[in-house]
Amino acid sequence: MFQHVVVPVDDSEAAWRAVPIAARMAAAVDGALDVVTVVDRVEAIENERSSMRTELERLAPLPVDVHVDVLVHDSIASAIAGHVESRNGAIVVMSSHGHGRSASVLGSTTDDVLRELYGPVVVIGPHASDDSGALGGHYVVPLDGSDLAESILPIVSAWAVEFGGTPWLVEVIEPAAQTPSDMQDSAYVGRRAREMQRQSGHEVQYEAVHHKHPAETITDFADKQQASFVFATTHGRTGMARLRSGSVAADIVRRAGCPVVLHRPPHLVE
Structure with missing residues (x-):
């Protein structure tokens, strides 16, 4: 199955709703959690990393440690797919809707990620409850x-x-x-x-x-x-x-x- 959970995010609140659900999934399998974003310039890395850490502090405490990664690429879906493929036994958990400056990450790009990856993608829709995602049930x-x-x-x-x-x-x-x-x-x-x-x-x-x-x-x-x-x-x-x-x-x-x-x-x- 999976031992690594990868969550693509942008700067929207909708994007970050996927993180607690993904954290519980990772904790249930004693796995790791990566929260990643994609930028098109190396100069943007540190600012994005700082913003992501601020969001994670807002969501704390989470049941697993979180690794933050900022990827530089001109294709969001390809960057996500490449990151997933570098992690053995990884699965993507992502929100279906984003409204920030990188909203495409979480809207139409869901389709692009599905085409890039061999394996399922767990999608968190706008009405998914915050406490959902138990692996049993x-x-x-x-x-x-x-x-x-x-x-x-x-x-x-x-x-x-x-x-x-x-x-x-x-x-x-x-x-x-x-x-x-x-x-x-x-x-x-x-x-x-x-x-x-x-x-x-x-x-x-x-x-x-x-x-x-x-x-x-x-x-x-x-x-x-x-x-x-x-x-x-x-x-x-x-x-x-x-x-x-x-x-x-x-x-x-x-x-x-x-x-x-x-x-x-x-x-x-x-």
């Missing part, structure tokens, strides 16, 4: 029958085995969809849950819900389950294709009261 996993959505299941299974969490596989079915009379609505997710439980040896729950708004349904279900995380796959596309195919994952991040573990399968790099 319930993991809500939206599925739609596609190979793309199911590509996150090995990650979910690995977290469940490592941290003792309970996955909930959830399918959102259009209200007008017709299920054959000899099948239950939950037949698909039930089958996948049984396969996953047999392979992992850990309990897996499932549910099928009729609703026309997938993201709203998933986040409401996660709230009711007091979920620790939602796990979702994103297409990692660009332009209008990203707006169409990635909108459900993005909407889940915007609505979720817990962190969202986003995964972009490597074969979808454009």
Whole structure:
């Protein structure tokens, strides 16, 4: 799994909301925590480092020691990816929204980081509670029958085995969809849950819900389950294709009261 947690930040309050959650994750695995920012000039390093230490003092105490790093690069996502790759067993935890002078770090650059890294990114949306992110608990996993959505299941299974969490596989079915009379609505997710439980040896729950708004349904279900995380796959596309195919994952991040573990399968790099 991971032994190193990396949090990219800028000078916005939204960016720093990810740090306490990441610190608890790092402490839970007896791991290390890096808080990093990216600048385009060497001359800016010391000023940024001082500002970061001030923010960390505001958040103190944290359950782990924090290493502060200022990276110099003209590509924010590439700098973050390079830092992560230099740390064995590292995972990125980042806010989805930033409003400071480097706001792109925490908005559209989330997509860029997903494309740069082989591995999931934990995204802290605007409604994620400050005490969320316990590694155990319930993991809500939206599925739609596609190979793309199911590509996150090995990650979910690995977290469940490592941290003792309970996955909930959830399918959102259009209200007008017709299920054959000899099948239950939950037949698909039930089958996948049984396969996953047999392979992992850990309990897996499932549910099928009729609703026309997938993201709203998933986040409401996660709230009711007091979920620790939602796990979702994103297409990692660009332009209008990203707006169409990635909108459900993005909407889940915007609505979720817990962190969202986003995964972009490597074969979808454009």
